Amino acid sequence: MLEACDITLGYRHDESVLRGVSLRLAPGEWLGLSGASGSGKSTLGQVLAGHLAPRRGSLRLDGEALPRRGLHPVQWLPQVPVMAVNPRWRIGRVLNEAWSPSAAQRQRFGIDDAWLERYPHELSGGELQRVVVLRGLAPGVRYLIADEISSMLDAITQAALWQVLREEAEDRRLGVLVIGHDPALLQRLCQRRVRLEQGQLFASC
Amino acid sequence: MSGAAQAKTSRLVLRSNPRLGLALGALALLVALVALLIAQPTLAERATASDFQARLQAPVTDHWFGTDVLGRDLLARTLQGLTLSLWVGTAAALLGTLVALGLAALACLGPRADVAVGLLVDSVLGLPHLILLILIAFALGGGTQAVIIAVALTHWPSLTRVLRAELLQLRQADYVRLSRRFGKSRGYIIRHHLLPALLPHCLVGGLLLFPHAILHEATLTFLGFGLSPGQPAIGVLLAESLRYLSAGYWWLGVFPGLGLLLLVLAFDRLGNALRRLLPPREAQQ
Numbered sequence A: 001m002l003e004a005c006d007i008t009l010g011y012r013h014d015e016s017v018l019r020g021v022s023l024r025l026a027p028g029e030w031l032g033l034s035g036a037s038g039s040g041k042s043t044l045g046q047v048l049a050g051h052l053a054p055r056r057g058s059l060r061l062d063g064e065a066l067p068r069r070g071l072h073p074v075q076w077l078p079q080v081p082v083m084a085v086n087p088r089w090r091i092g093r094v095l096n097e098a099w100s101p102s103a104a105q106r107q108r109f110g111i112d113d114a115w116l117e118r119y120p121h122e123l124s125g126g127e128l129q130r131v132v133v134l135r136g137l138a139p140g141v142r143y144l145i146a147d148e149i150s151s152m153l154d155a156i157t158q159a160a161l162w163q164v165l166r167e168e169a170e171d172r173r174l175g176v177l178v179i180g181h182d183p184a185l186l187q188r189l190c191q192r193r194v195r196l197e198q199g200q201l202f203a204s205c
Numbered sequence B: 001m002s003g004a005a006q007a008k009t010s011r012l013v014l015r016s017n018p019r020l021g022l023a024l025g026a027l028a029l030l031v032a033l034v035a036l037l038i039a040q041p042t043l044a045e046r047a048t049a050s051d052f053q054a055r056l057q058a059p060v061t062d063h064w065f066g067t068d069v070l071g072r073d074l075l076a077r078t079l080q081g082l083t084l085s086l087w088v089g090t091a092a093a094l095l096g097t098l099v100a101l102g103l104a105a106l107a108c109l110g111p112r113a114d115v116a117v118g119l120l121v122d123s124v125l126g127l128p129h130l131i132l133l134i135l136i137a138f139a140l141g142g143g144t145q146a147v148i149i150a151v152a153l154t155h156w157p158s159l160t161r162v163l164r165a166e167l168l169q170l171r172q173a174d175y176v177r178l179s180r181r182f183g184k185s186r187g188y189i190i191r192h193h194l195l196p197a198l199l200p201h202c203l204v205g206g207l208l209l210f211p212h213a214i215l216h217e218a219t220l221t222f223l224g225f226g227l228s229p230g231q232p233a234i235g236v237l238l239a240e241s242l243r244y245l246s247a248g249y250w251w252l253g254v255f256p257g258l259g260l261l262l263l264v265l266a267f268d269r270l271g272n273a274l275r276r277l278l279p280p281r282e283a284q285q
Helices: A041-048 A091-095 A103-108 A113-117 A125-135 A155-172 A183-189 B003-016 B018-038 B041-048 B074-107 B111-126 B129-139 B144-154 B157-171 B174-181 B186-223 B234-245 B251-277 B280-284
Strands: A002-009 A018-025 A030-035 A056-061 A074-077 A143-147 A175-179 A192-197 A200-203
Touching: A002 A041, A018 A041, A018 A056, A018 A200, A030 A041, A030 A183, A041 A074, A041 A143, A041 A175, A074 B174, A091 A113, A091 A125, A103 A155, A125 A155, A143 A155, A155 A183, A175 A183, B018 B251, B041 B074, B074 B111, B074 B144, B074 B157, B074 B186, B074 B234, B074 B251, B111 B157, B129 B144, B129 B186, B144 B186, B157 B186, B174 B186, B186 B234, B186 B251, B234 B251
Parallel strands: A030 A175, A030 A192, A074 A143, A143 A175
Antiparallel strands: A002 A018, A002 A056, A192 A200
């Protein structure tokens, strides 16, 4: 169980984006997080993945503090894939940075072998997003923060990406926090949904 | 692909990418210059051999660049001067780049270190460049070593600013933060993400520092604070030529000056071409 307790964080001393946010994500659970732009959804996602340190509050994984070294069990999948890859690396190297996905795994995610020799700018946003998602699924990862990962994609590519991610998450009992604006998508994907407003979480219908 | 097809593709690439052609041209020029400078020791004897029968001789077949007031071959002396400039420039640019890289890394350690490095950069940039250069060279007693140190110690601030900004940006880049979360060590991130991203800046910064270093070495020597008058440095040759230019002995200043200009331009062009060619995206455009 991933637990965030009383998380408070702001980018300025006198303002807080997150005000005492508490959240629980169980293994295998899909939790939807929505909220207006600038409400702090991505900030919360990055806190959970260890990219940002909260000003107050704590994070626990199965009752223990998250590891400071080694592979982080909570991986953040960002909205803009082009920012998440080294522009000087070829796709093969990018994909193998965290682990080495097999040819079958690459095929499941629709990653063509010909892409491996290309640079990130030679792939489309959708193609690159698939690479970033597969890279984030390293063995040892137990929770995923999917931060609007399909907002840049067309409907067909979106459906394909969520389908394959769902299968992978079910196989490995991964907990997934889906951050998004689309209520229909969140309703379809997630068993439980929450809304972030004024720095606080509310249950969503 | 067959050999002929490959050659055709290479020609097409060269034709369609003028910057690549420019870089290769500058590189060819440099290779020619370096080859000439390597062959220069055979001319060293001529550079010091005086022939009073051939004093102040205009360019002729025996002496392509003419002779100086002691009848020494100016071509040999110019080449010797350029060799010296090449070494001084390389050493000073390398040292300056290392200082810039070290200070940029220091600035990234924390806010206080950042402020301290920023103040240091602003202070050095605020001081008159040439005076600082003269003071350092003078304090170190002149000579090749003093010139290298003086040029290196006055040419790091601009590059430090560039590298510091780049490093701060890189540290916060999503892919670097993600790499950390993949469990990669600090050493791995420095080796695989930060240094390869900084290398083009260092390379270009160093190459663009090179012409400055050479010109300042010549300036210092010209003003009498640099290399000793016995060494055939370009600055020494230019300073000597001043006394005879008004008498019509133009070759004494023109050839060493042109040699210096050519060397500086070659490095400047090479630096600019590399700056555009190193990022994979721009290299393919």
